[in-house]
Amino acid sequence: MSHRSFVWLCLLPLAAVTVAFFLLPMARLVVTGAEGPQGLAGYLAILTEPRYRATLLNTVLLATATTIVTLIVATVAGMFLQRHRFPGRAILIAMLTFPLAFPGVVVGFMIILLAGRQGLIGDFSNRVLGEKLVFAYSIYGLFLGYLYFSIPRVILTIMAAVQKLDTGLEEAARSLGASPWAVQRDVVLPALAPAFVASGAIAFATAMGAFGTAFTLATNIDVLPMLIYTEFTLAANFSVSAALSVGLGIITWLILALARSFSGSAVAAAG
Amino acid sequence: MRDRLIFIGQFIFTLLVAGFLVVPAILSISAGVTVNYFRGIQSGVTLQWVAQVWELYAGTILLSFVVAFATLAATLVTGVPAAYALHVRGGRLSRIVEEIITLPLAIPGLAIALALLLTYGGFGDFRRSWLFILVGHVIFTMPFMVRSVMAVFATVDIKTLDEGAASLGASPWRRFRDVIVPNALPGILAGSLMVVTLSLGEFNLTWMLHTPLTKTLPIGLADSYASMRLEVASAYTLIFFVMIIPLLVAMQLFAEKEQKR
Numbered sequence: 001m002s003h004r005s006f007v008w009l010c011l012l013p014l015a016a017v018t019v020a021f022f023l024l025p026m027a028r029l030v031v032t033g034a035e036g037p038q039g040l041a042g043y044l045a046i047l048t049e050p051r052y053r054a055t056l057l058n059t060v061l062l063a064t065a066t067t068i069v070t071l072i073v074a075t076v077a078g079m080f081l082q083r084h085r086f087p088g089r090a091i092l093i094a095m096l097t098f099p100l101a102f103p104g105v106v107v108g109f110m111i112i113l114l115a116g117r118q119g120l121i122g123d124f125s126n127r128v129l130g131e132k133l134v135f136a137y138s139i140y141g142l143f144l145g146y147l148y149f150s151i152p153r154v155i156l157t158i159m160a161a162v163q164k165l166d167t168g169l170e171e172a173a174r175s176l177g178a179s180p181w182a183v184q185r186d187v188v189l190p191a192l193a194p195a196f197v198a199s200g201a202i203a204f205a206t207a208m209g210a211f212g213t214a215f216t217l218a219t220n221i222d223v224l225p226m227l228i229y230t231e232f233t234l235a236a237n238f239s240v241s242a243a244l245s246v247g248l249g250i251i252t253w254l255i256l257a258l259a260r261s262f263s264g265s266a267v268a269a270a271g
Numbered sequence: 272m273r274d275r276l277i278f279i280g281q282f283i284f285t286l287l288v289a290g291f292l293v294v295p296a297i298l299s300i301s302a303g304v305t306v307n308y309f310r311g312i313q314s315g316v317t318l319q320w321v322a323q324v325w326e327l328y329a330g331t332i333l334l335s336f337v338v339a340f341a342t343l344a345a346t347l348v349t350g351v352p353a354a355y356a357l358h359v360r361g362g363r364l365s366r367i368v369e370e371i372i373t374l375p376l377a378i379p380g381l382a383i384a385l386a387l388l389l390t391y392g393g394f395g396d397f398r399r400s401w402l403f404i405l406v407g408h409v410i411f412t413m414p415f416m417v418r419s420v421m422a423v424f425a426t427v428d429i430k431t432l433d434e435g436a437a438s439l440g441a442s443p444w445r446r447f448r449d450v451i452v453p454n455a456l457p458g459i460l461a462g463s464l465m466v467v468t469l470s471l472g473e474f475n476l477t478w479m480l481h482t483p484l485t486k487t488l489p490i491g492l493a494d495s496y497a498s499m500r501l502e503v504a505s506a507y508t509l510i511f512f513v514m515i516i517p518l519l520v521a522m523q524l525f526a527e528k529e530q531k532r
Contacts, residue, residue, distance in 0.1 A: 006443035007356045011368070014353035014413070017345075018372055021406045025386035032389050077288050080281040094523075095289040099296075101519055103472040105493045109508060110295035113302070118309060118501055120298060151288065180277075209379030212474040212489075216496055225381050232385060232479075242389065245382035253377040 033246050036239030045240065046247045055222040062139065062223065063207035066146040070154050070203050071196055073147070078158035079188075093159075100152045104145075104212020111145045111217060112136045139221050145213040150203040157202075161195030194262060201259030205252040224248050300512065302505035320506035324495075328507060331491035332514075334401060338487055339470040342408040346466050349409075350416035351459060355451050357417070358424040359433070369421075373414045380475030383410060388479060401485045407476040412469050416462035423458030461525055468518045472511075488514075 036042040046052045081093055099107070115121045115136040125133040135141050165188065173183045211225040218226050224244065232241035303321065307314040357365040375383055387407060392398055432454065436446045452459070474489040481490050488511060495504045 003437065003443055006447075007359055010352035010356035010447075011360075013349040014372065014417070015368075017349055017409065017413075021387065022375065022383070022410050023371070025383070025390040028390045029382065029386035073288055076281060077285040080285050084278065086282075092285060092289055095293045096285075098516075098519060099292050101468050101472055101515055103474040103489045103492075105474050105489055105496065106472075106508060106511065109299065109492070109496050109504060112496070113295045113298045113501075113505075120294065148292065151292065205377065209381065211379065211381050211478070212493075215474075215478065215493060225379060228381055228385070229479075238389065241385060245379070245385050249378040249382045252379060253374070256377045 029242050030246055032239055033243035034239070036237075036243070042239055042243045043247065046244055051222075052227065052244065055224055055227045058139075058222055059208060059224040062143060062146065063204050065143060066150055066207040067200050067204045070147055070150040071200055074151055074154040074158050074199070075192070075196075078155045079162050081155075082159045082162040096155050097152045099148060100156075102149065104149070104210055104214075105216050106212075107145050107149050108213045108216025110148060111141050111213075115141050115144065137217055137220065139218075141217050142214060142221055142223070145217055146207045146210060149210070149213070150206065153206070154199040154203055157195050157199035158192065161192050165191055197262045198259050201255050205255050208255075209248060209252050296512070299505045299508045302502055303509035304506070305502060308501050308505070320502045321510065323503055324507045324510060327503075328488075328491045328495070331486045331488050332510065334485065335471055335488040338401060338404055338408060339467045341405050342412055342470045343463055343466050345405070345409045346413055346416040347459070347463070350413055350462070351420055351452065351455065352447070354417045354420035354424065354455070354458075355429075355447065358421055358429060369417070372417060375411050376414055380407075380411060380473075381479065383407065384476045384479035387476075399482055399484070404477055404480045404485060404487065407480050408470045408473055411473060411476055412466040415465040415469065416459075419462035419465065420455050420458040423455050427454050429454060457529060461522070461529070464518060464522045464525065468515060468522065471515060471518075 033043055034040045038045065046056055077096065081089060081096075099110075102110075113119055115134060117132075117134055117136075119134065119136060122132040122134050125131060169187050169191070170183050173187050174180075178186065209225060211229065214221070214223050214226050215229070225248070228241045228244045228248065231237040231244065301312060302308045304316050304318065305312050305314060306317045306319075353368075357369055384407060387403070391403070391406075397403055429451065432450050433446055436450045437443075441449070472489060473487075474493065477487050477490055478493065481487065486494070492504075492507055492511065495507045499507075
C-alpha cells in the first residue's frame with residue numbers, strides 16, 4: 001500500500017463518523033427548521049414572535065451580565081494570584097479552578113445549596129435579618145450559577161495572560177511618574193485586552209447555550225435553551241425548536257469565531 | 272502601607288471568590304453524610320444515604336463507565352489515525368476537516384442532540400440502546416482527542432521520523448504502530464483523560480438522548496435533584512466527586528509535567 005493511500009485510510013473512520021453522526025444530522029436540523037407552517041420564515045420567528053424575542057433578549061442580557069461580572073472578578077483575582085507569592089497560593093488556585101469539570105446540573109445543585117430553601121444564604125439571613133432569602137430558582141440564582149462555571153475558565157486565561165506581560169513596561173511607566181492606577185489603566189489593562197476578548201467570548205457563548213444549570217434551576221425562567229427544550233419535548237414543536245437551536249448555534253459559533261480571529265487561539269464552550 | 276492595604280484587599284476578595292466556589296461543594300459533601308441536614312451535622316454522621324444512592328442508582332454509575340470507556344475506544348480508533356493523517360497531509364483540506372470536527376465545541380449540545388434525534392430517532396432499536404448516547408459523546412469529545420494528539424505531532428518532528436522508518440523499508444502500518452503511536456503517547460494520554468472526564472460528566476446531549484432504561488450518572492443526578500431529599504442528592508453528588516476528582520488531579524499533574532519538558 002502506498003503512503004498516500006494509507007494516509008487517506010487513516011482519515012476514513014473519522015470522516016465516516018463525522019458525516020453520519022454530525023454533518024448529516026446538522027443538515028437535517030437546518031431543513032427541519034424550515035418545515036414549519038411558516039416555511040423559511042420560521043427562522044425569523046426568533047426575532048418576530050414577541051415571546052421568542054423576549055426570551056432571546058433575556059438570554060443575551062443574562063449572558064452579558066455574566067461575562068462582565070466574570071471578567072471583573074477573574075481579573076482582580078487572577079492578577080493578584082499571578083503577581084504575588086504567598087503560602088497557600090497553590091491551594092487557592094486549585095480551589096478557584098476545580099469546578100472546571102462540573103456538569104451544569106451539578107453547578108445548579110451547588111446554587112441550590114447556597115440559595116435554595118435549605119440553603120446557606122437563607123439560613124444566614126434568617127439569623128441576621130429574621131427573613132429567609134431564597135433565590136436559587138430565580139434569574140439571580142441562574143446568574144450565580146453562570147458565574148460559578150465561568151469564573152474558573154476565565155481565571156485560567158487571565159492568569160496565563162498576566163504571566164506573559166512585560167513587567168518592564170509597567171516599571172517604565174512608574175519611573176516616568178505614572179500613578180499605580182494610571183499604570184493599570186494605560187499599560188496593564190490594554191495589554192490584557194486579547195485575553196479579555198477570548199475568555200469573555202467563551203463565557204458569553206457558554207452562558208448563552210448552558211442547558212444543565214438552567215434545567216436544574218430555571219423551571220420558571222425563560223432562557224433560550226429551556227425554550228428550545230420545552231418546545232421540543234412538551235409542545236412537540238419540532239420545526240420551531242430546530243429553527244431556534246440553529247439560531248442559537250449560529251450565535252455561539254459566530255462569537256467564538258470572532259474571538260478567535262481577535263486572539264488567534266482556539267476557544268471552546270461547554271457546560 | 273498603601274501597598275499593604277491593596278494586597279490585603281485583593282487577598283480577601285480572592286478568598287471570597289474561592290469560598291463561593293468551594294463552600295457549596297463542601298456543603299454538598301457534608302450533607303451527603305449527615306443524618307439530617309436540616310438539624311445539621313450534630314444529628315450524626317451516616318453512610319445510609321450513600322447506600323441508598325447505590326441501591327437506587329448503581330445502574331446509572333455503571334452505564335456511565337461503560338459509555339465513557341466506549342467513547343474512549345471510539346475516539347482512540349478514529350481520532351488518533353485521523354490526527355496523524357491531518358498532520359502529515361496538512362494544507363487546506365486538513366484545516367477544513369479540523370474546523371468541522373471542532374464545531375461541536377462551539378454549538379450547544381442541545382442543538383446536536385436535537386439533530387441526532389430528528390435524524391435517527393425513528394430507528395427504534397438504535398434509539399433505545401445506549402449506543403445512541405455513545406454517538407453523541409463521541410461527536411462531542413472527538414475534537415479533544417484529535418487536537419491533543421496533533422499538538423504533540425507539532426512538537427516532535429514526526430515527518431522526519433516517519434520518512435526515516437520508511438526509507439528503512441517499514442510498511443505504513445508498521446510505521447504507524449511502532450513510530451507514530453509511541454511518539455504520540457503523551458497527547459494520547461492527555462486526550463484520553465479529557466475524553467473520559469467529559470463523558471462521565473456530560474449532561475446537555477445525554478439528557479435529550481437517554482431513555483428511562485439508558486440513564487447515565489448526570490441524568491440520575493438531575494433526577495435526584497428534582498425528586499429526592501437533599502441528603503440523597505448530596506450523597507449522589509459526593510459519589511460523582513469521588514469519581515471525577517482523581518481524573519482532574521491526574522490531568523493537572525500531567526499538564527504540569529508537560530510544561531516542564
